[in-house]
Amino acid sequence: MHKLVAVISLVSVLFSMAPAKAGPTEDAAAVRAQWEQVYNSGDADKFSALYTKDSLLFGSTAQLFVGTEGARTYFTKLPPGIKAKMGDQQAIAVGPNVLLSSGFADFTLKDGTVLPFRLTFAMVKVDGQWLIAQHHGSPMPK
Structure with missing residues (x-):
């Protein structure tokens, strides 16, 4: 009987726990990973779908x-x-639906030349999906 009570207690504790939520760093990393995948796919329509209708790039x-x-x-x-x-990147939430992410990316040309860049994204949650509202890229200073 004690085992049954213990099992029922454990199950009720597990069901009462709130699911873990991703933080700003994880959400921003997911957007950046998706951006990288879409960029590398060469699909302009998928690329543009990552941005808000009034984004700045x-x-x-x-x-x-x-x-x-x-x-x-x-x-x-x-x-x-x-x-x-x-x-590498860093991210902060400036509100429940706004993330700022700054980090680094390497762009490799067809001839193998690697261009190191700094990338900053401002992301907003629109209908439950993170989209890029502002994107700024600049080459790494020498």
């Missing part, structure tokens, strides 16, 4: 690209065959 060119169409345009202007690899 400063990438590796001088032009500011706005919105999902701007993200698509930016992506299609890149030389083909570039691959991205995300590096």
Whole structure:
């Protein structure tokens, strides 16, 4: 009988526990991993779907690209065959639906040249999905 009570007690404790939630670092890392995967796929539509409809994107060119169409345009202007690899990053939550993430990424050109960059994303949660609202990339200083 004591074993049955112990099992029932354990089961009720387990069911009463709230599920673990990811923190800002984990959420930002997931967005960055998805961004890397989509970037490397070469699919401009999937790339632009990672951005909000009014996003701002400063990438590796001088032009500011706005919105999902701007993200698509930016992506299609890149030389083909570039691959991205995300590096270390830090993230903070500035609200329940806003994350800021700054970190590093290496971009490898078709000829094997590696371009180290700094990337900063501001992410917002829209309908339960994290999207990039602001993206800034700049080459690492020498």
